[in-house]
Every structure is written in C-alpha cells, then in structure tokens.
Amino acid sequence: MGEMEELRKEADNLKDQITEARKVVQDTTLQEAVAGTTLVGRVQLKTRKTLRGHLAKIYAMHWGTDTNCSKLCVSASQDGKLIVWDTLTTNKVSAIPLKSSWVMTCAYAPSGNMVACGGLDNMCSIYNLKGKDGNVKVMRELAAHTGYLSCCRFLSDSEIITSSGDCTCVLWDIETGTEKTIFAGHLGDCMSLAVSPDFKMFISGACDFTAKLWDIREASCRQTFSGHESDINAIGFFPNGNAVITGSDDATCKLYDLRADQELITYQDSGIMCGVTSLAPSLSGRLLLAGYDDFNVNIWDMLKAERVGVLAGHDNRVSCIGVSSDGMACCTGSWDSFLKIWN
C-alpha cells in the first residue's frame, strides 16, 4: 500500500513540524515568567447554602447567565430530575421530571429561557422554562448521536452544541431539531466541551487524551493539544478566551495557550492521585477551582500553579463545579446528592 506509507510519513513529518514550531516560540516558560509574582494568599471559602432535594447522584450543574437569573442554576441527577434552583433562597424554581434518568449533563441557555440535558439516551432534550401556562415542557429532542451525551452548551435559544461518547461534537438547530455541523476528529469519547467567551469557538476534551479547538462557523478543527496521560473529563476557557484549562483522570489539570499553541503549565501535586472531574476558573482567571474523585475541590493559583485552598464538604465525589457569571459564588455538585454554594 504505497499511498498509506506515504500518508503515514507525511503525517509524521507534520507532527514533527508542529513540535518544532512550538519549541521555536518557547522563549520562556510560564513558571519563569511568574517568578516575581506573589503567590495568592490562602483562599478559604465557606459553604453558604446547601441545596437539598435530589435523591441520587448529581452529575452536572450549570449557572444561569442572564442578569435576571445570574443566581439561578440548573442541576441534573440520576434520580431522573432537572432542578432549577434559586441559590439565594435555596428554593426550587422548577423540578423537571426526565424521560430518561440516566442523565450526564445539563445546561442553562444564556437567555434564561431554556435548559437542556442528556445522557445515556444519546439525546439532548431541550426544555422551555417560559411556557405560557407556566408548565415546563420538552421543546425538542435532538437525536442523532450514536453514543451517550456527555456535555451540552447553548450558543443561543436557537443553537446548542453537544459532545458525545460517539467521539463527535454536533452543532444543532434547535428550531428544526437537526444537525447543522458534525465536528469529527477525536479518537475517543468526547467528555466535555466549553464555548469561547465570544461564541465563535469551542473546545472539547476527550478519552483520546487530547483537547481540540473548533471554529464553529468554519466547521473546522484549528488546534489539538496533547500532554495528558489519561481521559480529559473537564474543560474550560480562561476568561479572556486565549487559553484553555483541562482536567484529567491523570490527576492533573493543564493550561494551554491558544496563540502560543502549547501547554504552559500543569497543576499537579504528589499528594493528589485521583482524577479531576470538573473545573471552573474564577472571574479574573487567577484562581482555578477543580473537583476531584476524592470528594474535594482544590483551589489553585492559576499563574503560580500552587494549591491555595481546599473545599471539603462533600461526602462523595465532586462531579460538577461552576462559578456564577458575576464571580460571586462557586457551586459544587456531588454524588452525595447535594449542591453547595461557596464564597
């Protein structure tokens, strides 16, 4: 097979070129660059609220972003419910029963009008929160993935992006319930996705140990980031959209800069030997909050890559974490069936 051999050689050459090009711009390391920066002081956050109501493991949570609902969040549990919470009062704004209890992800639309969820049913179900009679109903069921739905994020009330165990991500037209673009390229289950602050790009983390940056309108993969030694479970953008943070089963988080096209630093500690399940940056990006399998959340100084705090309060794995859009609070969700609000 002459062509296969040629293609293999060209692929290897290109990979070497990329490695070289990354080295060429590596005139320093982030570690060296921040040598003169003072470490953030110890961060001690307290549990301000505990959201009780789910009857089984919580798998996902997502904060609302609209000014009307910046203190609202949605959570998904394998008790088969989506709950919309008012985190200030701890009241349940909506408790939505799901057709399939095997839910793995949920999302709040930026407008506050809808929530979405999905999981082992391979579908992304969209719910209208602002229905005429006040009832929350299924608006659309987006079905086409051939694997579980691991994550979903709204671009607007009319578009949503999903990631799946079928190794692809998809951009959907919610109105028509159809796939607009399929983002294929990962060689392992896609576990997580995050949309850039300007809504033009998104990043995905997968079980092939890589993170990929996708251009939504060009429908192309721009960059691939390697380095992790196991599945990437969590991914997020640094607040200015120029860097990406990943969390992995290899017990580390990594910071990749998009414009330098390379890893800048790894957040690891010899005392941490369990996987990262979730992560969220604080408003300024200086703090990285990451949830782990050992029931804790570690707070990292993102520039100095040192641990500056721990949130210990859950009695089981922390499965999801999010910082509210105004940066005022962090919410953690756990397999112990509770959500906690910290600040």
Next chain:
Amino acid sequence: MGGIPLSEISHTEKLPLLRNCGRCVETIMSSKMQSSNNTAHARRTVQQLRIEASIERIKVSKASADLMHYCGEHAKYDPLLMGIPASENPFKDKKPCTIL
C-alpha cells in the same frame, strides 16, 4: 478531520472506526471497506495536520505576559479572590441579633 457538513458524510464514516479506546463501541467492517476507509482516514489526518501545522504562533513570553496582565487587571473585580465583605455578600445569612 474537522467539521464536515452533514450532507458530505457517508453512512459508514459516521460509524465509530475500530480503535483502542476504553468506552467507544467497536464496529466490524468488511476488509475492503476497511482498507478504503483507512486511506480516507489517513488522508483526512494529513489534511488536518497541515491545517494545524500552518497556524501562526506567538511567543510564550507574550502569552504569559498577557495572561498575567489580564489577571492583574481583573483581580480587584474577582470576589472569590478578594473576599466578600459580609454586608455585601448576598449568600451570607444575616443572623438576627439577640439582645441579652
């Protein structure tokens, strides 16, 4: 590799290819389909690598400086970093005062 308009994907290409990953479903295909799929797959891999190789990169020193600058500029607006005075914390329960 990369985003492909739905209309351009054949049915066989939508099925996950045989590969060594923990949770993916394995699909068995005939050897003829597999070899032509392998070439198509290899061609797409090369095409994608060409795209990724050709991007412009900035120096790590500049990338680091920009990150540090952003953190510095926004630190004072970061409640979790700066701490929130009790009177301004909407999540803090205001305990009633007891007069002894």
